[in-house]
Amino acid sequence: MRTNDILTGLESGEIAALARAISLVENQRDGFERVLAALHKKIGKGSTHRIGITGPPGAGKSTLTEQLVRAYRERGLKVAVIAVDPTSPFTGGALLGDRIRMESVSLDPGVFIRSMATRGAQGGLATSTEEVADVLEAFGFERILIETVGVGQTELDVAATAETTVLVLVPESGDGIQTLKAGVMEIAELYVINKSDRPGADKVKQEVEVMLGIRRGNAFAHVRPHHGRADGPMGGGVVKNRPSAHQPISPSEWEPPVLMTVASRGEGIAGLVEALEQHHQYLERTGKLAERRKRRLAARTRDVLNRAIRQWVWDETKAEDLLARRLDDVAAGTRSPYEVAAEVLEQVRNGK
Amino acid sequence: MRTNDILTGLESGEIAALARAISLVENQRDGFERVLAALHKKIGKGSTHRIGITGPPGAGKSTLTEQLVRAYRERGLKVAVIAVDPTSPFTGGALLGDRIRMESVSLDPGVFIRSMATRGAQGGLATSTEEVADVLEAFGFERILIETVGVGQTELDVAATAETTVLVLVPESGDGIQTLKAGVMEIAELYVINKSDRPGADKVKQEVEVMLGIRRGNAFAHVRPHHGRADGPMGGGVVKNRPSAHQPISPSEWEPPVLMTVASRGEGIAGLVEALEQHHQYLERTGKLAERRKRRLAARTRDVLNRAIRQWVWDETKAEDLLARRLDDVAAGTRSPYEVAAEVLEQVRNGK
Numbered sequence: 001m002r003t004n005d006i007l008t009g010l011e012s013g014e015i016a017a018l019a020r021a022i023s024l025v026e027n028q029r030d031g032f033e034r035v036l037a038a039l040h041k042k043i044g045k046g047s048t049h050r051i052g053i054t055g056p057p058g059a060g061k062s063t064l065t066e067q068l069v070r071a072y073r074e075r076g077l078k079v080a081v082i083a084v085d086p087t088s089p090f091t092g093g094a095l096l097g098d099r100i101r102m103e104s105v106s107l108d109p110g111v112f113i114r115s116m117a118t119r120g121a122q123g124g125l126a127t128s129t130e131e132v133a134d135v136l137e138a139f140g141f142e143r144i145l146i147e148t149v150g151v152g153q154t155e156l157d158v159a160a161t162a163e164t165t166v167l168v169l170v171p172e173s174g175d176g177i178q179t180l181k182a183g184v185m186e187i188a189e190l191y192v193i194n195k196s197d198r199p200g201a202d203k204v205k206q207e208v209e210v211m212l213g214i215r216r217g218n219a220f221a222h223v224r225p226h227h228g229r230a231d232g233p234m235g236g237g238v239v240k241n242r243p244s245a246h247q248p249i250s251p252s253e254w255e256p257p258v259l260m261t262v263a264s265r266g267e268g269i270a271g272l273v274e275a276l277e278q279h280h281q282y283l284e285r286t287g288k289l290a291e292r293r294k295r296r297l298a299a300r301t302r303d304v305l306n307r308a309i310r311q312w313v314w315d316e317t318k319a320e321d322l323l324a325r326r327l328d329d330v331a332a333g334t335r336s337p338y339e340v341a342a343e344v345l346e347q348v349r350n351g352k
Numbered sequence: 353m354r355t356n357d358i359l360t361g362l363e364s365g366e367i368a369a370l371a372r373a374i375s376l377v378e379n380q381r382d383g384f385e386r387v388l389a390a391l392h393k394k395i396g397k398g399s400t401h402r403i404g405i406t407g408p409p410g411a412g413k414s415t416l417t418e419q420l421v422r423a424y425r426e427r428g429l430k431v432a433v434i435a436v437d438p439t440s441p442f443t444g445g446a447l448l449g450d451r452i453r454m455e456s457v458s459l460d461p462g463v464f465i466r467s468m469a470t471r472g473a474q475g476g477l478a479t480s481t482e483e484v485a486d487v488l489e490a491f492g493f494e495r496i497l498i499e500t501v502g503v504g505q506t507e508l509d510v511a512a513t514a515e516t517t518v519l520v521l522v523p524e525s526g527d528g529i530q531t532l533k534a535g536v537m538e539i540a541e542l543y544v545i546n547k548s549d550r551p552g553a554d555k556v557k558q559e560v561e562v563m564l565g566i567r568r569g570n571a572f573a574h575v576r577p578h579h580g581r582a583d584g585p586m587g588g589g590v591v592k593n594r595p596s597a598h599q600p601i602s603p604s605e606w607e608p609p610v611l612m613t614v615a616s617r618g619e620g621i622a623g624l625v626e627a628l629e630q631h632h633q634y635l636e637r638t639g640k641l642a643e644r645r646k647r648r649l650a651a652r653t654r655d656v657l658n659r660a661i662r663q664w665v666w667d668e669t670k671a672e673d674l675l676a677r678r679l680d681d682v683a684a685g686t687r688s689p690y691e692v693a694a695e696v697l698e699q700v701r702n703g704k
Contacts, residue, residue: 033690033694034690036688036689036690037688037690037691038688040682040685040687040688040689040690041685041686041688042685043685044683044685290683293683294679294683297679297682297683297689298675298679298682300689301675301678301679301682301689301692301693302675304689304690304692304693305665305671305675305692305693305696305697306662306665307693308693308694308697309661309662309665309697309700310658310661312697312701313657313658313661319657323650323653323654323657326653327646327649327650327653330392330649330650330653331396331642331645331646331649333392333393333394333395333396334393335392336388336389336390336392336393337388337392337649337652337653337656338385338386338388338389338392338656339389340653340657341653341656341657341659341660342385342660344657345657345660345661345664348661349664349703351701351703
C-alpha cells in the first residue's frame with residue numbers, strides 16, 4: 001500500500017489503513033514521515049487524552065487497562081491501547097498472553113489494541129510510541145492508553161510522552177517503594193494501588209503519600225527536570241486536589257491522588273476514570289496542556305532531526321566505509337574511536 | 353585540572369587524577385575525548401575482566417558486589433565498581449545508602465567505587481559507562497564490576513558493555529520470571545539465586561534452568577541479536593560447561609550456570625568467582641573476547657560519531673535558531689516536525 005493510499009484510507013476511516021499506517025511508522029519504512037507530516041494538522045485539538053500506565057511487572061497493568069477500555073466504551077469514547085514492551089528482544093511474543101486477555105474488548109470497532117516491542121536503536125522507542133499515538137489521535141481515538149512494562153529509564157521516557165501518567169503499584173510493592181527510586185515515584189500524576197483487597201494496601205497507600213509529602217519539602221531543591229518532559233510532574237504542583245474530597249481546589253496546582261482498585265473485579269475503576277478526567281481538565285484549564293504539548297513537539301522535532309541526521313550520515317555519506325577501514329586500527333589500539341569519529345565527522349562536514 | 357595534568361597524574365597512578373578523569377568523562381566536559389583517546393592504547397590487553405551485575409531491585413546486588421570485591425582483594429586483584437542507576441533523576445542520591453554499606457572495602461586503595469546516575473540524553477548511559485570503565489582499565493584495575501539497578505532496556509544496554517553478565521535473582525523472583533521476559537533472562541552468562549537460604553530457591557533455580565533449556569529448542573529460531581552485543585549470550589552456546597561439574601567441556605560453547613549464594617553471609621561467593629574466571633577463560637580461549645571487543649569498539653565508534661554529529665549540529669550550526677523560529681508553526685499545526693527537521697537538515701547539509 002502506497003502512502004497516498006494509506007492517507008486516503010485513513011481519511012475514510014478504514015481500520016486496515018490504520019494498521020498499515022502504524023506498521024509503516026513503527027518500522028520507519030519509506031514514506032512514514034510523509035504520513036506523519038500529513039496527519040500533523042489533525043492532532044492536538046484537545047479532544048484526545050493520552051494516558052501512560054506504568055508500574056512493576058505483576059501489578060496488573062493489563063487488567064487495569066482492559067477495565068479502563070471498558071469504562072471509556074461505556075461512556076461512548078473511542079479507545080486505543082499501545083502496549084509497549086521495551087525489555088523484550090522478541091517481536092512482541094512475550095506480550096501475547098496479556099493481549100489475549102484483551103480479546104473480549106478487541107472485537108469492538110471502537111477499540112484498537114497494538115503491541116510495540118523494543119527496537120534496536122537506543123532511545124528511539126519513546127519517539128516511535130509518540131508517533132504511533134499521533135496516528136491514532138488523527139484517526140479519531142479519544143483516549144489513548146500507553147501501557148509500559150517495567151520501570152526502567154526507557155519506560156519512564158515512554159510514559160513521559162503521555163499527558164497523564166498513572167503509576168500502578170500493589171500491596172506487595174511496599175518493601176520495594178524505597179528501591180523504586182525517586183525518579184520512578186515522581187513520574188506520575190496519579191497513583192493506583194491495585195489488588196487493594198490484599199493485605200498491606202493501606203500501608204502502601206500511606207507510604208506513597210508520605211513519599212509524595214517529601215516532595216513538598218527539601219527534596220524539591222535537588223530535583224532536576226526529567227528528560228523529555230520539561231514541565232514535568234513537578235510543574236504539576238502540590239496543593240490539595242483530591243478527587244472526591246471536598247477540599248478547596250487550587251486552579252494552578254495538582255496533588256497526585258493515590259487511588260485503590262481491584263481491577264480484576266472492576267472495583268475503583270470509576271474513581272480512576274474520574275481522576276483521569278479531572279487531571280485532563282486541570283491541564284486544559286491551566287494552559288499546561290498546550291504548554292506541555294508545545295514542549296513535547298519541540299523535543300520531538302529535535303529527535304526527528306537527530307534521526308534524520310543519523311540516517312543521512314550513515315546512508316548517504318561514506319562514513320560507514322571509512323569506519324570499516326579504520327576498525328582494525330581501533331582494535332589494535334593504534335587509533336582511538338575518538339580520532340576515527342573526528343576524522344569521519346570532518347569528511348561529513350566537508351560534504352564528502 | 354587540565355587534561356595534560358590529568359593524563360600525567362593517571363600515568364603516575366594518582367587516585368585524585370583518576371577521580372577527575374572519571375568526572376571529566378562522565379560529564380563529557382571539554383577534553384574528555386582527548387583523555388579517552390590517549391588511554392585507548394592501554395586497554396584491551398586481556399588482564400582486565402569487566403563484569404556486569406544486574407537484576408531486580410532487592411535481589412541483593414550491592415551485597416553480592418561487595419562480597420565479590422572482598423574475594424578479588426583476597427586474591428590480590430585490584431577492583432573497581434561502577435554502580436549505575438539509570439532510573440533516578442537525582443544525582444546519585446538514591447544509591448547513597450547502598451554505597452555506604454561498601455565503606456568497609458572503600459578504604460582499601462586497591463578498591464575504587466563510583467556511582468553514575470542517569471544522564472539527560474537518551475541512550476547515552478551505556479556509552480558513558482563503557483568510557484568510565486576504559487579509564488579504570490587503563491589505570492590498572494583488573495576486575496571492573498558494573499552494577500545496574502532494575503531490568504529495563506537501559507540496564508540491559510549497560511550490562512551488555514561487560515564481558516560477562518551476571519543476572520541476580522532471589523527465591524521470590526519465581527513468580528516474576530515469566531514476567532521478566534525473555535530479553536532479560538537471556539542477557540546473562542551466569543545466573544545467581546541470591547538469598548538462597550529462603551524457601552523457593554531450588555524452585556527458582558529449576559525454573560531458570562528450564563527457561564535456559566527452552567533456548568536449546570525452538571525459541572532459538574526467533575532470537576534476534578541483542579542490540580550492542582552482536583555476538584551476545586546466544587553466541588555463547590549451550591553445551592554443558594558447569595563449573596565444578598565433571599562433564600566434558602566443549603571448547604567453543606558455554607552453558608550459563610545457575611549458582612546459589614547467600615551474599616550476606618558470603619556463601620557461594622567462591623563458586624561465583626570461579627565461574628566468572630571460567631567464563632573469562634572461555635572467552636579468551638575461543639577468541640570470543642577479541643571478537644566481542646572488536647564489535648563493541650565498532651559500536652562505540654558509531655556512538656561517538658553520532659554524539660559528535662549531534663554536538664556539531666546543535667552547537668555549531670544554526671539548527672537551534674531555525675527550530676525556535678518554526679516552533680509556533682509546529683504547535684499551530686501548520687508545519688509538522690518532519691517538515692521542519694527536513695528544512696534544518698537541508699541547511700546543515702549545505703553548510704549553513
